[in-house]
Amino acid sequence: MPGFSSFALWFRRYAVGSLLVLLLSAAGAAQAEGFLTRLLNRPVPGGVAVVGLGSQAEAPRAWYQDQPLLVLREEGRRWIAIAGIPLDVKPGTQQLEVAWPDGSRQKVSFDVAGRHYREQHITLKNRRQVNPNPEDLRRIRRELDEQLAAYARFSPNQPSNLYFDKPVDGPLSSPFGLRRFFNGEERNPHSGLDFAVPQGTPVKAPADGEVVLVGDYFFNGKTVFLDHGQGLISMFCHLSAIDVAVGDQVSRGEVVGKVGATGRATGPHLHWNVSLNGVRVDPSIFIGEFTP
Secondary structure, X not given: OHHHHHXXXXXXXXXXXXXXXXXHHHHHHHHHOOHHHHHHOEOOOOOEEEEEOOOOOOOOEEEEOOEEOEEEEOOOOOEEEEEEOOOOOOOEEEEEEEXXXXXXXXXXXXXXXXXXXXXXXXXXXXXXXXXXXXXXXXXXXXXXXXXXXXXXXXXXXXXXXOOOOOOOOOOEEEOOOOEEEEOOEEOOOOOOEXXXXXXXXXXXXXXXXXXXXXXXXXXXXXXXXXXEEOOEEEEEEEEEEEOOOOOOEEOOOOEEEEEEOOOOOOOOEEEEEEEEOOEEEOHHHHHOOOOO
């Protein structure tokens, strides 16, 4: 059956050729991934998704859940969008909206994997910090509005660095994402990293930024918000002292305050939040210490 033999030979060549194309495409995609993608791409609830947007000359713009995203060119090659993923997102497919320089728009998908977060049980002597009274609640709502406005900022400048320095040198005492129970009552998950360091330890900026909010809040105590650019915000709280003022431009490594135990805290420590596109994400990603 020469006809069948010829077809079989063609099919084998086609299959080998197709496999070679797939392997070359995969190798090219892997090669296109730069340092930032390898560092930051942790697409889980409370994590970060890095989505490639091509290598055209002009930068595209991107949004996730109607919030603008940090977009930059990775190592002089492709454009990437860096999206913070909310803790309540379910595993599965999510979409960005991308606006291309020619005015066209497109949906770009990425996948979110699952991640398990542990529980943390804390006993507080001050019962008002678990069940605030009406006056406390009015104060909390007012302070929350101020802080959400700071998290929602989107300044045009690009961050000076995305591989962050630790704001303090010391061991982690509580990881990101813990389901927290205060006096047996469940409250919001832990939105940052806690560092167990002594009272008065200097807190340093992990990257260049502008001080956009300082305050002394019911839950957070003495607090500093630092805008690194394009929706990337650091927040430091429970401080004993604040060494900066709103409008200050601070450089990477510059001291912004000192560790304390103000607000809802059981002892001296630093609580550090990182926010992207208005979403609190795991700061360990930015210091290269993320664990699945």
